[in-house]
Amino acid sequence: MSLKKIAVLVSGSGSNFQQLIDQIHGVFGEIVLVFSNKSDALGLTRGETAGIEAVFLDPKNYTSDEEYNKKIIEILKAKDVELVVLAGYMKIITPNFIDAYPNAIVNVHPALIPSFCGEGFYGMHVHRAVINYGVKVTGATVHFVNEVADGGPIIAQETVKVADDDTPESIQKKVLKIEHQLLPTVVREICLHEFEIHGRLVKKRKR
Numbered sequence: 001m002s003l004k005k006i007a008v009l010v011s012g013s014g015s016n017f018q019q020l021i022d023q024i025h026g027v028f029g030e031i032v033l034v035f036s037n038k039s040d041a042l043g044l045t046r047g048e049t050a051g052i053e054a055v056f057l058d059p060k061n062y063t064s065d066e067e068y069n070k071k072i073i074e075i076l077k078a079k080d081v082e083l084v085v086l087a088g089y090m091k092i093i094t095p096n097f098i099d100a101y102p103n104a105i106v107n108v109h110p111a112l113i114p115s116f117c118g119e120g121f122y123g124m125h126v127h128r129a130v131i132n133y134g135v136k137v138t139g140a141t142v143h144f145v146n147e148v149a150d151g152g153p154i155i156a157q158e159t160v161k162v163a164d165d166d167t168p169e170s171i172q173k174k175v176l177k178i179e180h181q182l183l184p185t186v187v188r189e190i191c192l193h194e195f196e197i198h199g200r201l202v203k204k205r206k207r
Helices: 015-023 042-049 065-078 095-100 124-133 168-191
Strands: 004-010 029-036 054-056 083-086 105-109 137-144 154-161 195-198 201-204
Touching (some): 015 168, 029 065, 105 168, 124 168
């Protein structure tokens, strides 16, 4: 059976992308493309080092997010991409993108959705909000992407404790460690067709 073809979208260092290279690529799925909206994204270099095609597309050359995403879709379809993974991708996913890949776009978010998510909650903003609110547990969520920011069906979550002396920076490190385990696990299970989707509920297939 052929491996599922995967594209990974990044905007920064791509540490989660590196975990997908190390744990998924060539074994459970084939990462055929890494894409970025940032020319200096380290994730592009990670892809090139692994022999994966790396593509940068400048958003400034497009009149709208929809037109930008239309071009991305063309690139992905030309590579026969079946699964899209957002790994620190900081650009809007428009409805035409979602329609092109229904229940086939996954994102990792550095908090326990539905807490600390949605518009404005990204990167260190999330971890500062966690500290300021005083919660005792946070974590990471992998979910399918729909038209609502961080609003798609939840696939998997893992937690970490928030200690009294934690800072946004220390929480970020704790959560990133979880992301590096959670995202590859979910992508592997998707490649192995281990999930069923019923509305908002994502369940493991019964064997």
